[in-house]
Amino acid sequence: MTSGRAAATTFGAVALAASVALVPTAAVAATPADVAQNGGAARSIDDSTQAILDSVQGGPAKNVILLIGDGMGDSEITSAxxxxxxxxGVLPGIDALPLTGQYTTYSLTRDGKADYVPDSAATGSAWATGTKTYDNAVSVDIAGTPQDTLLEIAKANGLKTGNVTTSEVQDATPAVQAAHVAARSCYGPDSVTQCGADALDQGGRGSISEQIIGTRADLTLGGGSASFRQAARAGQYQGDTLFDQAGDRGYQVIGDAAxxxxxxxxxxxxxxxxTFTDGNFPTRFAPSTATVGGGDxxxxxxxxxxxxxxxxxSLQAxxxxxxxxxxxxxxxxxxVEGASIDKRDHSADACGQIGEVLDLDEAVQxxxxFAKADGNTMVIVTADHAHTSQIVDGTPPTSLSTSLLTNEGSTMKIAYGTAAAGGSQQHTxxxxxxxxxGPGAANVVGLIDQTDNFFTIVNALELDRNLDGLSNDATISAPAEVAPGTDFTVTASGIEGDRQVSGVFTPATGDPVDLGYVDVIDGIATFTVTAPTALGAGTVTLTGVQSGVELTAAVNVIAGAVTPAPSATPTPGAVPADGGNTAGGVGTAGSGNGPLAFTGSEVLPALLLALMLTGAGAVLVVRRRRRAGMIDHSGVQM
Ligand SMILES: [Zn+2]
Structure with a gap:
């Protein structure tokens, strides 16, 4: 608990009665006749004290679902x-949450001054990491230092994780949970200029698309196929498309409703x-056009x-x-993000933004x-920044406006006054x-800051934010003796704080051999290595890429040693019949003398071009990847 969180909670208790809405009983629009009656338009005519008290539950929560309407300010909610x-009437999802507050969204300049109108990168980074940053930054602070995200932290703590959007999955709001880059437009390997020093071939963590693969959420859904068709320019998957890379790393890559x-x-x-579209999803409604004088x-x-x-x-589906x-x-x-409220607002497209709010509302429902049935799930619904659209009475003389006929038969004029016709309307x-x-949701009440969302969720889920610490008890398992030229398996277990582990084998004679990196799967990273033909005592060193935790094991190459044999080689890119994770087989036994299984989803088969490194008589075959000769440790994806 930070002092800020405690203060917000205290204020929240005071502000509760004023800022809490009743759970609506039905999503039925009031008719004009109803609202003309005394009390007919009231939303909370009876004493709501007990309903509010009933809705306040302490944590912890087992699950958290965070739903974001990009650019969904009060104007956008109200017009929809x-x-x-x-x-x-009542939006049956958005209006049904019982506890409401307000939060500030300002971002920072690179030198730390307040920037009153933020973008989606800075705002997403704020709730994803608890750190305010500059516009354009994806989960790095104003100094460029990566900040752990809710998704990364939840995953390291053993929760399952998902990231769903109607935009490209590389867009700022989904990206802030899965990537750390200085510029949000660093979408894929071909975004050379945009990525700059973040590019793999520049020694960076790679583009947003590459980092999404490396972060390895259990589930990522949205648009943005185009960037995954680009090929990596460095690292151990150099030359492969990102889709192929994802398949090789065990992903189920899908592209349609089936x-x-x-x-x-x-x-x-x-x-x-x-990824179901090359770019962003089309919206529910066809675009409307705003013009100067259009409100008339x-x-x-x-x-x-x-x-x-x-x-x-649909976002709901x-x-x-x-x-x-x-x-x-x-x-x-x-x-879960409804992305195009923002995008259609930028285009002064009232129907587009309204449809996207309705789509988000269905997802909220x-x-x-689920949360009501489950009883142990916190749901938060909010936005990243306010936007330009305003519901106006008179048609503004010089700015864009649209006139819509609502379902209840009234005229609603919406104006866009932050850019000229043809320009991109601005955030506000x-x-x-x-x-x-749900449990812990009372922390949204009162006036909070966007960064409070991070702490509200971390606290509700009781997450350990010390990811390095989560890898501190890691162990290494390797056979003490192996026969020359045979395959053996080395496993790091209990390394939950890392997303990748890198390895090096140092033989008795000759140069150390870079084993590249493998993904950590449920706290386990498995390397399959072929022993050198030269006899002698070697050492395997595995290093947590994120934590820096280093594990070493002695492996003695001895003629006549009985080396545990790897199991059958899986089909490239396929999920082995055993699910690919033979954690039970490798276990945490220190001796490593058990039947060490081949972990298919991390380990690429030899047929994909195993590397033969020859030096001082030692031959070591690295089987888990296709181009070990191009290994570049600066290209490890974090
Ligand atoms: Zn925007």
């Missing part, structure tokens, strides 16, 4: 409610990378967008499927349905609504 359900519905599992052995034109109805994806790929796949006894953290700097349900 007006259009679809009427002014006196792929999504066919998923039976999403876990560390076979995480899911689902005949009011328009929003029409269905023929390009909209199948409802099997993706959220429901994600919850199904992530729900497990150890809990989960899931972020799915989250709340007002505080935002933050709403919560």
């Amino acid at each position: 409610r007006n259009y679809e359900y009427g002014a006196g 792929g999504l519905s066919g998923l039976a599992a999403a876990d560390q052995t076979a995480p899911v990378l689902g 034109l005949a009011p328009q109805r929003c029409t269905p967008n023929p390009a909209r994806l199948s409802t099997d790929l 993706m959220t429901e499927k994600s919850i199904d796949l992530l729900d497990n006894e150890d809990g989960f953290f899931l972020q 799915a989250a709340l349905d 700097g007002s505080q935002l609504r933050v709403a919560g349900y």
Whole structure:
């Protein structure tokens, strides 16, 4: 608990009665006749004290679902409610959360001064890491130092994790949970200029797409296929497309509704990378056009967008499927974003942004349905920054506006006054609504800051933020003796604080051999190595890429030694029948003399071009990757 959190909680208790909404009983729009009656428009006419008290539950929570409407300020919520359900109506998801507060969203300049109008990168980084930063930054602080994210921390603590959006998965809001780059436009290996020093071939952590693969959430869904078709420019997957790389690292790569519905599992052995469009998802409604004077034109109805994806790929459908796949006894953290409220607001497209709010609202309903049934899930619904659209009375004389005919038959004028026609409308700097349900959700009440969301979630899930510490008790398992030229397995166990482990084998004679890196799967990293032909005592050193924890084991190459044989080589990119994770086989036994199994999802088969390193008579075959000769440790993805 920080002092800031304690202060917010105290203030929250005072502010509770004023800022808590009742859970609506039905999502039925009030009719004009109703709201004209005394009390007819009231939303909380009865004493709500008991309902509020009942909605306040202490933590911990087992699961957290964080739903973000990008650019969803109060104007965007209100215009969507007006259009679809009427002014006196209720958004059945967003309006149903019982505890509400407001949060500040300002970002920082690179020298630490307040920047009153933030972007999605700085704001997402704020709730993902608890650290305020500059616009454009993805989970690095103003000095450029990476900050651990909720998704990374939850994963290291043994929770399942998911990241779902209607934008490209490389877009700022999903990216802040899975990547650390100085510039949000560092999408893929081809974003050479944008990535700069973050690029793999410049010694960086790689593009956002490459880091998404390395972060290895159990499930990532959205758009953004285009960047995954690019090929890595450095590292042990150099030359391979990122889709191929993901497959080689054990991912289930899907690209359509059938792929999504066919998923039976999403876990560390076979995480899911689902990208359903090259770019962002098309919105529910076709775009409306705002013009100077447009508010005085005949009011328009929003029409269905023929390009909209199948409802099997709606945000609600993706959220429901994600919850199904992530729900497990150890809990989960899931972020869900409705991305194009912001994007359509930038384009002065009222119908586009309204449809995206309605899509998000359906996803919120799915989250709340699960949370209510589960009883141990916190749901938070909020936004990243306010945006330009305003519901206006008179048509503004010089700025863009649109007139819409709402479902209840009234005219709603929406104006966009932060850019000229054809320009991109701008974000705005007002505080935002933050709403919560479930254990720990009372921490959203009152005036908080966006960074408080990080602490609210960390505290509710009781996460250990010391990721290096989570790898401190790691152990290494390797056979003490191996026969020359035979395969043996080296395993790091209990290394939960890391996402990758790198390895080096130092033979008795000759140069050390770089074993590259493997992904940590449920706290275990397995390397399969072929012993040199030269006899003598060697050493294997495994290092947690994120923690720096170093583990060493002596491996003596002795003629006649009985080396535990690896199991059969799996098909490249396929998930072995055993699920690919033979954790039970490798175990944590220190001797390493048991049947050490071949961990297919981390270990690439020899047929993919095993490297023969010849030096001083020693031959060592690194089997788990295709181009060991191009290993560049600066290219390890974190
Ligand atoms: Zn924006």
